Amino acid sequence: MKHTYHIRRMQADELHIAIDWASEEGWNPGLHDAETFYQADPDGFFVGELDDQIIAVGSAVCYDQDFAFCGLYIVHPDFRGQGYGLQLTQQRLRYVDTRNAGIDGVVENISIYERIGYRLAYHNMRYQGLARQSKLDQNAIVALSDINFAHLAAYDRQCFPAPRDAFLQAWINQPDSRAIAYVKQGKLMGYAVRRKCIEGHKIGPLFADSFVIARHLLTDLQQDIVGEAIFLDITEINPAAKRLVEQLKMQEVFSTGRMYLKSQPRLADEKIFGITTFELG
Missing domain, CATH: 3.40.630.90 (Aminopeptidase)
Known part of the structure; x- marks a missing residue:
């Protein structure tokens, strides 16, 4: 059976999925992050669907014509390492277009982000x-x-x-x-x-x-x-x-x-x- 994977914009009522996954990853999201994040750029949230099942999420919030920020990037554990996340990221970068974009990348994945064009500026600490x-x-x-x-x-x-x-x-x-x-x-x-x-x-x-x-x-x-x-x-x-x-x-x-x-x-x-x-x- 051939599987169908496609990427589309996330709907407002789906953002809770990303927040729930973030909680499961130990990111400790805010109780109202779904509603407030969406206000930043309603077109800047994406899902990857495999056979109509959401398996990946990510954001690319475009604040103006010059700057964007990418985050909330999670691939469901059952589907990691199969290229689905990279396709989602490529779609997000197409949406970013020619803007400068920032990310707060997990330290162990910095080399991966460098391969898609990001450059390390400094570290943030919680x-x-x-x-x-x-x-x-x-x-x-x-x-x-x-x-x-x-x-x-x-x-x-x-x-x-x-x-x-x-x-x-x-x-x-x-x-x-x-x-x-x-x-x-x-x-x-x-x-x-x-x-x-x-x-x-x-x-x-x-x-x-x-x-x-x-x-x-x-x-x-x-x-x-x-x-x-x-x-x-x-x-x-x-x-x-x-x-x-x-x-x-x-x-x-x-x-x-x-x-x-x-x-x-x-x-x-x-x-x-x-x-x-x-x-x-």
Whole structure:
């Protein structure tokens, strides 16, 4: 019997399949990742079907005409090593077209990604700890909903290679989350989002003008979940981010290779204390 394999765009109500598989892989997705991820680019999610059965998933979110990010790439364990994933990736790269694209690749697969055109830029690391009670000055902390969205989008753009307004609106307003900003004398100087996951809470993004502001934001996000697990994905190109997680006695549990098809985007790397997600950049 000849099997038929084809690749098509994922429908909104199918994204939960990718999130469920991510959970089975131990990626600890957020409870509302399916709904929020889809807002980034509804055309950027793909499935590979073998005889009408979904066996592979992956995303290629195009943020604008110049930048995309590929992630959520999983082939069902029963069908790995048979070329189905490569075909899905080739389709995603066709969708990316001439854009620069980033990925957070599993470290042991970096050589595979290099063969399809990606180049390693640096590493990102996931740190885990327990939320702690701490004293903090809350005078400068405000709800992110109090911030003019245009100001937030402009701040975010310093730390991310493309505008992502639709995604950002969904991300900061998702259920089971807290989104806060640091404001002094009317100036936005940092913001952070915490979302509930299968296990504990992930914090990201955590963007801030300084180490002290990043610590204020991170500390504030722990006060109502003391004793629960928290996760922060940092980048090695901001040494202050590593100092932050070490001060909080968080432990590294996972790492990725941040890779790009073209050159590494020029960003305010010193403000990136926590990336948004390994899946969407």
